Amino acid sequence: MLIKYGVNSGIISFGSAKDCILASSAAVLRRQQFLIRSLGGYTDQTTQRRMQQVNSMSGTALEADSETILRAITPILDPNRHKGQAGKIAVIGGCREYTGAPYFAAISALKIGADLSHVFCTKDAAPVIKGYSPELIVHPILEESYSISGLGDEERRCISSKILAEVDKWMERFDCLVVGPGLGRDPYLLECVSEIMKHARQSNVPIVIDGDGLFLVTNSLDLVSGYPLAVLTPNVNEYKRLVQKVLSCEVNDRDAPELLQSLAKRIGGVTILQKGKSDLISDGDTVKSVSIYGSPRRCGGQGDILSGSVAVFLSWARAKEKSTISNPTVSGCIAASALLRKAASLAFENKKRSTLTSDIIECLGRSLEDISPAS
Amino acid sequence: MLIKYGVNSGIISFGSAKDCILASSAAVLRRQQFLIRSLGGYTDQTTQRRMQQVNSMSGTALEADSETILRAITPILDPNRHKGQAGKIAVIGGCREYTGAPYFAAISALKIGADLSHVFCTKDAAPVIKGYSPELIVHPILEESYSISGLGDEERRCISSKILAEVDKWMERFDCLVVGPGLGRDPYLLECVSEIMKHARQSNVPIVIDGDGLFLVTNSLDLVSGYPLAVLTPNVNEYKRLVQKVLSCEVNDRDAPELLQSLAKRIGGVTILQKGKSDLISDGDTVKSVSIYGSPRRCGGQGDILSGSVAVFLSWARAKEKSTISNPTVSGCIAASALLRKAASLAFENKKRSTLTSDIIECLGRSLEDISPAS
CATH class of the missing domain: 1.20.5 (Single alpha-helices involved in coiled-coils or other helix-helix interfaces)
Known part of the structure; x- marks a missing residue:
């Protein structure tokens, strides 16, 4: 290889x-x-x-001491703090076809302990996502090509600008964006999302990229290249495509840590969480693994929990003093990976083959409490 | 008779x-x-x-050793596997009138252990089905006559082609289609679904046919005739119509197994699961029965659970080596019938006359665990 x-x-x-x-x-x-x-x-x-x-x-890759890291990241619950200080997360995703994925990412962030969780999605997706939970703030602002099909170039540009202005109003308030869960692959929508990512980067807002966001980024590496606050969370297939595109080679299990490290370095020091039997995490300098046992169930949606969880832990890690957490993106990934695995394991103990993503989300709270008690 | x-x-x-x-x-x-x-x-x-x-x-008909068959089919949960390998199912159904049936079929597939469950339905039905559960991937692509009433023939053909192209994008990824739950009988919609079935057949994707799908097939036998990967799951009335159409005779309980065998053979070796007090299953060569006690409750929707379950077990059976499972379609039907009966019995124990289809779905996991423990 x-x-x-x-x-x-x-x-x-x-x-x-x-x-x-x-x-x-x-x-x-x-x-x-x-x-x-x-x-x-x-x-x-x-x-x-x-x-x-x-x-x-x-x-x-050295196995991370993930529970210690998770405990170090998780903030003490202080009655003096006010709404928003434990994290404000935004998920960019949700289109006519997909509504479950952005919901899973956004609700997971809340269940772990973020204070506010927003979703920016298309007009079609919004009522459905709102319907899943009254806890989320859902903005029906994105457009797909079909909904603007009769319009000329000028009008399309005008709509793009409005969408961007709408997200910009909020941008500075967010501790982290999650781009990709249920985003779909509509060209017009992806163009808007590219612009949103550029603005996030200008504002120094961290971006976790998953699902169709990885499709976008694999084809437009400039969006994340050299941005140390970008985190990519590819699964087996998404990772293959990324490696093919960036390193022009095939994936080989034997040299997994070295390959991941090369990939992260080549994209300019982004952090990559490579999902698999063990999760591998690298920012181009180090490679860590999280291998604690999760669940053998591979129902769709677990990746969405992970992306929402990374967003929260990364935000928390960044809020800590630098002397405590040396590398917030890597530490955030380690903590999220460990928590998801523990929650999946708890859910599986109870539900076995019948375990669904919602069951795992219901176990996030107890899993976090087991590792890092709130009081 | x-x-x-x-x-x-x-x-x-x-x-x-x-x-x-x-x-x-x-x-x-x-x-x-x-x-x-x-x-x-x-x-x-x-x-x-x-x-x-x-x-x-x-x-x-010989009573099948259904629990042994179910155990033989059900795959071991292997942490090395990734998302999708335990089954990707698609339900074609859901229209302005019916939304519960496709949800029941699709969610049952997930609760038994499939990794991904899609629904292809009309635009009206999609937000409602999505709303039932964020776990499903719901594609709002089918059209009924009323929604294209002002259009000419050319435009209608154009829409049909688009629908077909949309389903085709996914077809090869599916391990099994379920055609019929909540499909309705709109002529334009059924025409599109006929084309989808032809494409599935060209791609060698198994098709489980229930509900209004049986109405379609009874009037267009060519759609399944001679296709060994087709499974029909008629209830009493659907079976009567099928027998009248194919064998030009009336149903008589006394010779049920022989009649079923003749019917399956005459349609060219499709597998038929005839639902009744005992379920009878034949592929034209053998006839098996599943008579384990279920529940006396006959609330609507249980047939939808069955169709989704057959899809999963059939997919699992096909993934096994041929030496282990001699006839995947028949074995899949036997396993699904047995599991539904066990789940219905468990639900009835608890809810009695109040038992609804959702209660039975909630018992699928425990029933499967009782027969074939996950670990």
Whole structure:
């Protein structure tokens, strides 16, 4: 695999030499691990410790101490604080076709402890999303091509400007945007959302990108490239497309941490949470993994919980003093991954094969309480 | 009865001779059963065994070992799998008049363990179905005659093509379609759905047909004739109409298994699940029955649960190696029938006369867990 992206790297100007170094260190690491496993006389624990040391030395993914990080991030509930101080999140998503995904992301943020959760979606999607819960603030402002089909270019531009102005009114108040859950792939809508992302970036608002937002970003890398407050949360297929586009190579499980690190670095230090059996998280400098057991159920919608959760934890992490949380985006991802896994595990214990995303959302509160009690 | 359909069989070119043989063997069987029952000295168990032997010899419906089949079909939950691998189901149904039925079918699929459940319905029905649950992906794409009443033939054809193209985008991803729950009988809509079924068949996607889908199919047998991945799930009246149309005779309880077998064979080896006090299932070669006790409550909507359940079990059965599950459509029907009966029985224990379809759906998970524990 590494040779593959070496071969294709002619079109990419930055990072290839480093990728090769990472690649050869991965090969050295595998040999070291094999030697350690081959040594007699070690107990399992000793072997594990040794392997962790090797991992640590080589930069390969090290299991994060996710519960400690989650506790460090989660703010103390202080009666002196007022509405909004525990987080104001906005989800950009929800179209004629999809309404569940933005709801899952937005309600998860509230269930974890954010104070306010907004959704910016199309006019069609808004009443449905509002109907799922009175807790959300839903703005019916986005437009899809079909709803403006009779209009000329000038009128379309005018509508775009209005949409953007509407979001801008709120932008500075948000601690984090989630772009993508149930966004759909309508070209006119995605164009508007690109502009929203540019404005968010100008305002230094962090952006978590999932689902169709990743489709948008994979085709317009400039939107996030070099923005350290962008977090991408790809699943298996979204990750494949991203790697193909950015590194011109195929995904290979063996060198997963190295590949992820290269990808994050190449996109200019964004943070990537690669979802899988273990979640891997990298900002281009380090790679961490979260492997605590979740659930074997793969019902659609769990990714939406994760994106809403990352938004909250990232916001909380950024609000802490820098000396406490060194890297808010990576720490936010670790905390969100750990919490989702714990909630999924709790839900599965009870509902088994019948577990749905709503069941997992109902377990977010108890899971957080188990790790970081409110009082 | 047998004479009846002999008399009317002039219009049907295939199968009548065989039907007569089945009919006379049924008469012989009934006499044998009477003799066995009349013999003194047999314990009940011996009588049952004898009757089973006779059944087995004659090809009459044999009670399926449904729980064993259900366990064999249900996949192990493997943490290495990703979203979609436990099943992606689509329900074609839902119009201005009916919205509950497609919801029941789609949500049942998820509650049994499918990963993704879509609904393709009319524009009017979509917001309501979406509102029932954020877990479903609802596509508002079908049209009824009233919504295109001012348009000319060319425009109508253009809309049909768009609808078909929209479904086609998804078709290859689906493991099974359910056609019919809450579909209604609008001619324009049914024409579109006929085209969707043809495309599904070209793509080798299994189709479970219930409700108004059976109305469509009874009048256009070509849609399913000779397609071994079609499953029809008629209730008493739908079955009557089907038998009248295909075999030109009336239904008679005495020879139910033979008649069902003839019907399935005559439609070219589709699988039919004939719902009743006992469910009978035949693909034209064998006839199986599922008689485990369900509930005496006959609230509307239980058929929708069944159609969604058949879709999931059929998909799971097809994903197994052929050596394990010899006939995925029949096995899928047996498993679905057994699970619905168990869930209905559990719901009735608790809710009695007040039992509704939603109560039964809530018992699907526990019922499946009782038979085939997730871990």
